Amino acid sequence: MAIKVINDKCKGCTICVKACPFDAIEMKGKIAEIGAACTACGVCVAKCPFEAIEKVEDENDNGVDLSEYKDIWVFAEQRQGKLMGVALELIGEGYRLAKEISDDTKVCAVIVGDNVAHLADECYAYGAERVILIEDPLLKNFTTDGYTKVLTDAINEFKPEIVLYGATHIGRDLAPRVAARCNTGLTADCTRLDVRVSSYIDFANKNTTLDTSTLDPNDPDTGIKQTRPAFGGNLMATIICPRFRPQMSTVRPGVMQKREPVEGAKGELVEYKPTIAAADIRTEVVEIVKSAKELVSLTDAEIIVSGGRGLGNEEGFALLKDFADHIGGVLGASRAAVDAGWIDHSHQVGQTGTTVKPRIYFACGISGAIQHLAGMQGSDMIVAINKDADAPIFEVADYGLVGDLYKIIPLLKEEWDNADALFDASAK
Amino acid sequence: MAFNILVCAKQVPDTNVIKINPKTGTLIRDGVPSILNNDDANALEEALRIKDEFEDVVVTVVSMGPPQAQDMLTECLAMGADEAILISDRAVGGSDTQATSNALVATIKKAEKEMGKSFDLVFAGRQAIDGDTAQVGPQVAEKLDLPQVTYVEECSLNAEMNEVTVKRNLEDGYEVIKVKTPCMLTAIKELNTPRYMTIEGIFSAKDKPTHVWSAADVEVDLSTVGLEASPTNVFRSFTPAPKGKGEMIEATSEKELVEKLLVGLKSKHVI
Structure with missing residues (x-):
């Protein structure tokens, strides 16, 4: 994707220069020029009164077949055999997104650990339709190397369309590593997710100053739209990952909604046997200490x-x-x-x-x-x-x-x- | 053989000073200073502490950014780093974290080749205050095939200089982790208090080498960097809706006030 100035139409008004959130536009003589800092956010396209700036979409030429990828995965983070609250929130959010994509898109909780099978029922109760259980004594405690390996292997085997992680100190350590290994995109610390354009328009109209008139509510696109704060919360950005799969996000704890738990709910259990050896893990967890929060500033x-x-x-x-x-x-x-x-x-x-x-x-x-x-x-x-x-x-x-x-x-x-x-x- | 430490740093706008123009909804950049990213200053400080404590330690700072980022690198040299490298090229502009890490990794590999050394320890700040992603550090580590520990709040290198013991911050406590060098550590502000530049440091900084390299210099595959190669793209950006006056809670007793408030906070998911 790229932003281009149509030189014939540019009148040199400099509105785009002032509008650019990334300071990426300069005047070259009387014509605007898009600089290297451009992130293709498209603010200038909307602001230009002369329709002199356009967004050019690229062909997907990276060899990724998007149609091979299906379902939404939630990394159901557990610590010492207990699920983190954000895991249940993400199962709820994943369920909502899955049904917006299609009736047969499932939300799957991925539980990684040792002796953690008992957590599956809790995931089902909160909406998971499938649990992928990855157990090994070497996965008892979180390690970047161990968890990255087994999760990446599972992703390559099952090809989920979307993978969501809690933006915890573990999720934000693991997710970038997995994304890099899968050669795909990752968006950090999201506070809002949409798949349908119509839902995104509703959200934007209710909560933001975004001009949604350029968006088509009937657009069939169901790629994930990940909204997050940037510049210390001064600006919000919605990020997409149109050409690579899986689409991955870390999501801020506390913002997504859990579903009402259904006791005794059942789903499909998939036990995924990881290939992991002690030599794969290059860090040694000496101890894990729980402490009361110190006085924060x-x-x-x-x-x-x-x-x-x-x-x-x-x-x-x-x-x-x-x-x-x-x-x-x-x-x-x-x-x-x-x-x-x-x-x-x-x-x-x-x-x-x-x-x-x-x-x-x-x-x-x-x-x-x-x-x-x-x-x-x-x-x-x-x-x-x-x-x-x-x-x-x-x-x-x-x-x-x-x-x-x-x-x-x-x-x-x-x-x-x-x-x-x-x-x-x-x-x- | 010297012990080589690399610090990844970024020049960022001071987001505490950034304001939004309420009429146009755009960032006001005039008068906003560019600074060394906070967490990166902690990363550099930790490297310099190791340099103070052990003999024969060389601290190199690497950054990606526009040519002006050299000012920030000069500041790093004035704090005590030995040399600095800037990868600066329009071809790497607009990179997301995945593409940024590709450019940085190519630069780091080039530096190792050019300078005939290998980095024993790589530090980065946990995250930059303009993007807040915390992704570039781990993605650089992945592509250099290094083990990583993020959110480091305490760090000690053993006497043999081949293993670090770190305290990794967690929401509900911390974990103690041992890892052999070479490895990547990402710093949070609890790690230390960054030193100031000294007068002597400022004078000597100009005699220390700063390399400014282009994409061609670092021989990076151009299909892996820049806006076009980035898996993620900005779809839209906007300012949050301005905060208007909220709701005055009507009640006949303090108890009712409190109850209505809690129900309200709960319904908006803030508690």
Whole structure:
């Protein structure tokens, strides 16, 4: 695929130069020229008012017969004989995608390990129609060499169309190695997957600023469209892998939906006998240590509980700390609270403090000065709790709670682990 | 025979500074500094620590990028690396991770041949902050047929310099792994604190060799690099929808507020 400027039509307006997210277009005299940094993303094609830029599709000349590949595989990651949550999420997502491709496309869970056959039932319950079981004493613990070898061998034998991995520290170690060995593409840390163009259009219209008018909802293409954040979340990109198979993605844990488990569900079991020898594995796992999460910095925190002047005193932070500890969060603060001497500056979020992008940001008793907003509005989910219903923080909050945080926070802590039950009750 | 360490590094825009133009939905690059990628600085620091600790260690930095990436390589030399190589060619532009690793591997093989050495240890940062893929390191290792350990948070080389013991970070703890050299290790920021350039380092950097090679120089198969050879392509790119005002939760008691909030968080899959 390549982007080309049609020189006769280019008027030298430079709109494309400014529009290019990759800084890849330069003006050569009065005509735009596509440079080496081009990723063929097509932003310029849509932006050009003169239809002077086109995307040229290549013929598939790499000898890969796409029609040989079938079904969706999920690398069902297990550690110490327990499936990772993301494996079940991916089985759910794989099921959804499989049925969008065709009725006879199956979602298959691939379990690699030693004495892990008992995990098959859990995979079936969550939607797997087939389990490919790869067992050997040498595969007891994850090793890059061992797992890459057996998984690549299995892929070459069964030829899946799509392979999904959780974007865990194991998935992101294994997947690039397998992709390189299979000579195919891999997209990292995806947060959205589509196969049908119509589903992609729906997603884009609901959640993004993308102009979908150039996409045809009746396009029969079922190649995977993998959407992921880039440039620190400032830009989203949808990646395709049109000429190589299998198409592979690592998927961020926690974003895809598990299916409702069906107890006693059964599927087809395929035991794949791996050829693996001790000499194939060049690393030695000496020990695996489970440890409680150490205190993480604000920048990396998944959850931040922040307090401001509305806490009224230093003790307010003890209350927030108690809640933060309970939900695995880190303590943040507004400048007002730091200036009041209630908490150390290292906790300060905002223009003069740290810029944060957690999954959830709790703003407690923070009015929402512009300097504070600048440091936290990139958070995925903002929950604001404040007595003052007119506080500017509510302008950026996803959920606003007007009330006394000294009553709300203890209740929130108490009910936190109960969220599933509350949700189920509300759904009925 | 010297102990040769290779560090793979990338020049990246500082994504903490990047802003989006809300009108056009495009990145504002003006005034955005180009920097040595964070994790790569940790990779280089670890190589330099080994150089400090052991005798006769040579640290080479390799990068792929536009000619301006030489500035970043000069910074690496000023921190203490011995020599630098840049593969820079329009033919490798637009490469995805698979094609990038092909170009880097050709460059590394060329360096080994040209300089008559083989690398005993290859370091890379876990991932670059502009793409966040974490794929190039493992893919280079695969194509060099090296064992790898990613997410390295602690690293020690034995006295015989033929085995490293590393702590590999996991979401729920860590694992201790032993691996013989040569091998590839990818660094995370917990590994160390990168040193600053010294005045002396800055002066001596200009006397250290920096090789800028073209695709032809490294004899890479042109059908394996660049946009055309990349298995993955960007289909569309866009900015996330701007965040508008959310929902004010209406309730008659604090308990009801909390319950409605939790149901909301659950329904949006954030908890």
